[in-house]
Amino acid sequence: YASVLGQTSLVVEKRDHIGGNCFDYVDNETGIRVSKYGAHLFHTKYERVWEYVQMFSEWTPYEHKVLGKIGDKHVPIPVNIDTVNELFDLTIKDSKEMDEWLEKE
Helix, strand or coil: CHHHHCCCCCCCCCCCCCCHHHCEEECCCCCCEEECCCCCCCCCCCHHHHHHHCCCCCCCCCCCCCEEEECCEEEECCCCHHHHHHHHCCCCCCHHHHHHHHHHC
16 A cells, blocks of 8 residues: 555554554563464465565565374375375375375275
């Protein structure tokens, strides 16, 4: 709105900072970054959005992975081709092969 149309906007915030629940700060005593309201993850599939938000802050890379433990193996959750390959010692490469394996099983 502002950069494209040259308009202004007024941000009204109840708290003493902007950013809503995504607000964080560096603790003066420890130098550790603290997420005041708990950790938040930002994700988008749009390159334009990603480029825009990077204009306002440095970002810490983060990759979210969830693993389930089955026996002595740690496998991706939700279940996907990698999960099946790990559990059954397979080398399924794509969804077509996955569909064929599922039909057979």
